[in-house]
Amino acid sequence: MPCPALPDGFDLTDPDLLHHRVPLPEFAELRRAEPVRWIEQPHGLAGFADDGYWAVTRHADVKYVSTHPEIFSSWLNTAIIRFGEHMQRDAIDAQRLILLNMDPPEHTRVRQIIQRGFTPRSIRALEERLRARAGAIVEAARAHSGPFDFVTEVACELPLQAIAELIGIPQDDRAKIFDWSNKMISYDDPEYAITEAVGAESATELISYAMNMAADRKQCPAKDIVSTLVAAEDEGNLNSDEFGFFVLMLAVAGNETTRNAITHGMHAFLTHPAAWDLYKRERPSTAAEEIVRWATPVNSFQRTATQDTELGGKLIRKGDRVGVFYASANHDPEVFADPDDFDITRDPNPHLGFGGGGPHYCLGKSLAVLEIDLIFNAIADAMPDLRLIGDPDRLRSAWINGVKHLRVSTS
Ligand code: HEM
Secondary structure, eight states: OOOTTSOTTOOTTOHHHHHHOOOHHHHHHHHHHOSEEEEEOSSOOTTSOOSEEEEEOSHHHHHHHHTOTTTEEOTTOOOOOOOOTTOOHHHHHHHTTSGGGOOTTHHHHHHHHHHGGGOHHHHHHHHHHHHHHHHHHHHHHHTOSSOEEHIIIIITHHHHHHHHHHHTOOHHHHHHHHHHHHHHHOOSOGGGOOOHHHHHHHHHHHHHHHHHHHHHHHHSOOSSHHHHHHSSSSTTSOOHHHHHHHHHHHHHHTTHHHHHHHHHHHHHHHHOHHHHHHHHHHOOTTHHHHHHHHHOSBOEEEEEESSOEEETTEEEOTTOEEEEEHHHHTTOTTTSSSTTSOOTTOOSOOOOTTOSSSTTSOTTHHHHHHHHHHHHHHHHHHOTTOEEOSOOEEOOOSSBOOEEEOEEEOO
């Protein structure tokens, strides 16, 4: 039965909807009444079947789509956002170099290479430096005698530093890299007043910086990830273009996601004092995963059907876009007891905040979990009495469940 409670024109990717709240009641209604639903969307992506998308909202279905890349392609696996007419052909071609957009076998080849930079050993090697960073970030924030913005003072810095450490960006270059990264992801929200041209320019600068880095390391290899990834240009390594886009993707995939997880986590703790007290006492290692489940920083991704297929009793046609809504799956009562509770001891916690399994599952998950752990440990040590001031100021985005500002105070 179609969802009676949802009005005509309802669109889960409407930035104005997500600006105010994650549409949990609507997700609940969809999961109950029409877990695979066609949603009209007049401004789709130029050149593709763009008049709407299938909204997939149940945990089991999101997993199914994510783990069947042969039926649900990631080519143009961008967020289901309201792209305008600006998407030019060459920009679309460039997207082919982004891991998130690739399908097997090309995806398998590139991911196998990139994975070398994300081994448990290489993440562990960053731990002590990132712990020191987290401590320093929190100490600097603590120096504020009055209210301050948790996002700019605490949550922003660590994810950027982590990526910079991972790929060995020299200290002197970090400010400009951070500036490009921030400009690239500040779309859709009027506060930032970043035009698309500035965003695109920043992406180009970042890519050419990374390509130069790759060329340098090829000439003079060092003991770092860049050298490992680009060592020799053959099938087993990244070429300079691929490396440039790899760095671009890290700046997008590992930056704002983790920033928002940290901010949502702080907000969740400060609005759930019993959970914060428990955290401060016991520091459960399950907390970071629950933060990602509860907040789900990435609301959705999209796939495109490669063939006619059936899902949830609906016929999905070849070429149709399919949106997998992690934010909904993560609150599915079929899988999670009391799904709307923030329970930092939840275990097991098979949430889909890092993706629904399958080949594109988040490559940076261990790094993200480490960052979240480190920052909350540092906050619990140094600012245990942090207070919330007012409501979070949410990002206007169709895709990212983001917070621009969160005012807090230590006094
Ligand atoms: C992919 C979420 C942090 C790197 C993804 C996907 C999601 C996600 C939902 C897509 C999965 C799919 O399409 O099936 C998150 C969240 C994070 C986070 C919520 C923070 C809390 C990071 C970090 C990095 C990273 C820190 C690296 C520095 C990547 C990469 C991919 C990816 C490279 C693409 C993998 C592929 O296409 O094969 N992430 N991510 N992510 N993420 Fe993360």
